[in-house]
Amino acid sequence: YGSDNRFIVDAIKAHPKQLRGIALIGEDITDRALRDLADGGVRGFRVNRTAKTGLSFDVARRLAERVKDFGWHVQFLLDVEDHSDLDTMLGGFATEVVIDHMGRPDPKKGVDAPGFQALIRLLKSGRGWSKMSAPYRTSRAAPPYNDITPFAHALVKAAPDRLVWGSDWPHVLLETTMPNDGDLVDQIAVWVPDEAVRKRILVDNPERLYGFERP
16 A cells, blocks of 8 residues: 555554554655644554665655654665674664664574664664564575574574564565464574573563553
8 A cells, every 4th residue: 555554554553452554654644634643553664675765865864853852763774794783884873763674684694794783783772673583585595584583583693682583474576485383482492492582582572662551
């Protein structure tokens, strides 16, 4: 639906205690429309830089200034190895930022690669978050995508309070075999062996990030 967010707002309205949303917006959006999205349960907007079709970083920065008072964040889909200065480039945004899919790490370059290390610095600064999701997007291995596990372990070790998990369902625009969602859920225990840390990533952290109230 592009930047038409009515469907997601209607879904949140039907289940306001269970759902929050991330919107797609343009720079021409009005302040009233932003307020309506915030009132409707939206907690941020998404920028797709991997496809090169989303908002530019400059536009995202300007929009962040406009939404900061709503408690929103900016969610980025990007390849961290294209941005070795990720921590300084995004750390100065008016809002916190979320990096999708652990920054789409490159297994060939490893956890010490400049972009991935910049992601770790961003998380440790307290200005960024990352979603532990979609290992199949950059893995060169068959399920369970063991070449992505070292990146997950590195993030958990560095910044367990700045991580959330996502399924990436419905797995659009795939160039690989469709993943089994049960396998993706089972992988959480491999990525995060400690039960207490898993609860932080699956429950406590998203409560803070998305503004859920405890019952």
